[in-house]
Amino acid sequence: MINLETPRKFRAFVNQAHQVAAEMLRPNSRRYDLAEHEYPVELDMLAAMVDGLGASGTGSGAGASGVRRTAAASDGIVDGVANGSNLSSVLSIMEMCWGDVGLLLSMPRQGLGNSAIASVASDEQLRRFDGVWAAMAITEPGCGSDSAGIRTTARLDGDDYVLDGEKIFVTAGGRCDAVVVWATLDKSLGRAAIKSFVVMKDTPGMTVERLEHKLGIRASDTATIRFENCRVPRENLLGSADIDKGFAGVMQTFDNTRPLVAAMAVGCARASLELTRELLSDAGVQIDYDRPVHLQSAAAATYLAMEADWEAAYLLTLQAAWMADNGQPNSLQASMAKAKAGRAANDITLRCVELTGSLGYSEHHLLEKWSRDSKILDIFEGTQQLQQLIVARRLLGKTSAELK
Numbered sequence: 001m002i003n004l005e006t007p008r009k010f011r012a013f014v015n016q017a018h019q020v021a022a023e024m025l026r027p028n029s030r031r032y033d034l035a036e037h038e039y040p041v042e043l044d045m046l047a048a049m050v051d052g053l054g055a056s057g058t059g060s061g062a063g064a065s066g067v068r069r070t071a072a073a074s075d076g077i078v079d080g081v082a083n084g085s086n087l088s089s090v091l092s093i094m095e096m097c098w099g100d101v102g103l104l105l106s107m108p109r110q111g112l113g114n115s116a117i118a119s120v121a122s123d124e125q126l127r128r129f130d131g132v133w134a135a136m137a138i139t140e141p142g143c144g145s146d147s148a149g150i151r152t153t154a155r156l157d158g159d160d161y162v163l164d165g166e167k168i169f170v171t172a173g174g175r176c177d178a179v180v181v182w183a184t185l186d187k188s189l190g191r192a193a194i195k196s197f198v199v200m201k202d203t204p205g206m207t208v209e210r211l212e213h214k215l216g217i218r219a220s221d222t223a224t225i226r227f228e229n230c231r232v233p234r235e236n237l238l239g240s241a242d243i244d245k246g247f248a249g250v251m252q253t254f255d256n257t258r259p260l261v262a263a264m265a266v267g268c269a270r271a272s273l274e275l276t277r278e279l280l281s282d283a284g285v286q287i288d289y290d291r292p293v294h295l296q297s298a299a300a301a302t303y304l305a306m307e308a309d310w311e312a313a314y315l316l317t318l319q320a321a322w323m324a325d326n327g328q329p330n331s332l333q334a335s336m337a338k339a340k341a342g343r344a345a346n347d348i349t350l351r352c353v354e355l356t357g358s359l360g361y362s363e364h365h366l367l368e369k370w371s372r373d374s375k376i377l378d379i380f381e382g383t384q385q386l387q388q389l390i391v392a393r394r395l396l397g398k399t400s401a402e403l404k
């Protein structure tokens with residue numbers, strides 16, 4: 001059965017992540033929000049530390065690359081229950097995003113492409129791409145939510161796949177060492193023919209065309225990348241090249257990455273709640289857990305409702321990660337967690353600005369920034385509407401053709 005306390009073996013690790021967030025991410029938060037596209041050099045040391053923790057085994061799952069579903073990822077099974085690297089990843093990401101979401105997304109070697117590699121690579125590929133910082137490129141000018149509509153092609157030519165197409169909004173696409181690119185082997189075969197390919201940054205035919213200017217997560221670079229006659233060794237196709245094994249393979253990545261994005265939302269919302277509580281307390285608003293809400297001030301009642309919303313998002317996120325660690329299919333729960341946490345973080349961060357008025361809106365505090373940063377968490381890795389659609393399909397037993 002699931003136990004909702006932080007497992008004892010992760011407590012030191014979670015505390016460490018919190019300390020890093022408090023001492024390294026928070027103090028640099030505003031600076032890199034204002035200096036969009038400037039590389040946060042402080043992260044190099046931090047990433048080396050995360051690598052060290054991973055290598056020593058003490059911090060297995062310290063970041064996005066820790067989401068592999070293997071027995072090793074779920075070591076320490078007690079009473080038939082595993083608390084593995086999916087759970088430790090979401091717990092550490094919550095802490096880091098309490099510090100800063102944009103900086104977490106800029107962390108070397110912890111890109112969403114690393115999660116894709118961890119999720120579907122063979123053992124040989126996992127070894128070969130160890131230490132590579134990988135971004136994830138699915139979205140195209142003509143395809144966002146409907147990832148089955150991918151137009152980028154991969155044509156087998158001798159020992160290489162030749163990639164042609166354009167990818168947009170690639171997080172860490174400018175800074176990464178490699179990009180995991182979703183491309184189709186045959187457009188006429190629809191989603192079954194979509195595969196993912198690791199393309200190293202110096203590969204001829206791959207060009208980073210531009211970086212976006214954004215509302216939030218401005219510390220994170222977001223790139224447009226063009227592929228023209230870009231040759232990739234055939235062994236860089238992740239997972240199986242078999243078309244029959246199709247779309248399910250690449251979609252498996254989302255079961256692992258959606259709980260990570262949910263964790264980002266949970267961390268960012270908690271930061272807003274904590275600061276808002278301090279500011280409300282300074283203004284003389286007391287929040288009393290022992291008195292009915294209707295006997296308290298409107299501000300206190302709003303705050304208590306937000307906390308309840310946050311708790312639901314937090315628990316759904318733990319559940320989705322825990323199921324992954326325990327080998328249980330979690331597509332439904334991953335989408336539920338992403339939908340709930342994304343929306344809760346949007347609502348909470350904006351309502352915190354509202355509750356704190358001009359203090360929340362000004363740059364004196366980070367509340368206004370968190371309300372901007374949180375918006376993306378309800379968009380990428382599948383929008384709110386898409387997650388709800390997936391949940392509905394799963395609950396009603398409908399296919400994507402039956403419920404669009």
Ligand SMILES: Cc1cc2nc3c(=O)[nH]c(=O)nc-3n(C[C@H](O)[C@H](O)[C@H](O)COP(=O)(O)OP(=O)(O)OC[C@H]3O[C@@H](n4cnc5c(N)ncnc54)[C@H](O)[C@@H]3O)c2cc1C
Nearest residue numbers: 136137138139143144145169170171380381383385386404
């Ligand atoms: C800052 C940032 C970083 C990003 N990072 C990455 C990344 O690293 N890699 C990557 O591949 N992509 C990335 N993306 C892209 C992101 O995943 C897409 O923006 C997202 O999937 C939505 O696609 P779209 O923008 O094309 O919107 P659309 O799919 O065109 O959707 C527009 C609106 O319509 C709604 N909608 C669409 N279909 C339905 C439906 N069937 N039912 C109801 N409503 C629907 C959507 O919810 C949305 O509100 C990033 C985007 C941003 C802004």
